[in-house]
Amino acid sequence: MTRFNYLDRPKLKRPVLVAGLPGIANIGKLAAEYLVYKLKAEKFVELYSEHFPEWVIQEDGALKTLKMDFFHARPAGLKHDLILATADAQAATPVGQYVLTGEILDFAEKQGVETVGTMAAYVISPNETIDGTVVGAASQPEMTKLLKKHGVKLLDGGMIVGMNGLLPALAPVQGMRGFCLLGTTKGGMLDVRASEAVLRALSSMLGFNVNLQELHQHAATLPKFKSPALRLPKGLEDEPSYIR
Secondary structure: OEEEEEOOOOOOOOOEEEEEOOOHHHHHHHHHHHHHHHOOOEEEEEEEEOOOOOOEEEEOOEEEEOOEEEEEEOOOOOOOOEEEEEEOOOOOOHHHHHHHHHHHHHHHHHOOOOEEEEEEEEEOOOOOOOOOOEEEEEOOHHHHHHHHHOOOEEOOOOEEOOHHHHHHHHHHHHOOEEEEEEEEEOOOOOOHHHHHHHHHHHHHHHOOOOOOOOHHHHHOOOOOOOOOOOOOOOOOOOOOOEEO
């Protein structure tokens, strides 16, 4: 069962939903949480679900279950709102990934969302050079053109694993556009430079400015626990071209 706990019901104008979830090098999660911080976004919904791992965490002196948070903001210069989604973890199973994705898209549709984006990682081999490239994919030709226009290299092969791929891929089923921005990384627990590259691409695409000078400092505030890896199909565990 999934429960949406509404803290507020703001009137949003043609919002764009952008999710940054835990994954390889926490690229998307750091990017989304930094936007929440810099844009002074206000939390208006909490999502609780049985599809999250069966963990509890201690926060502010109390035990709390894992959840997803939704924030809203209107960056200077934009004529529409942003909904920023962050989470303590992704769903723990493939079935949970699909179920939770569907419920999030239902929620997005009710908020009037027209475009759904995610931010994540593109893993390169150890002998490749990291040059700040952002790789992307989109669910419609017009979104693909927008990615190219703003210097995003289009994904060629590989897989986007979990909700980072499912959210933009299934968005058109409910009449929304979808895209995914992937920062190139060699992995690890945190890649701040990749998050920075993704944020530059996102702000360019959507048409707003964000000061990134505090990003490295803000990275130290990320939760210290590591979310569980997704269960990949047999034979793909060592596939070097997958994305999460």
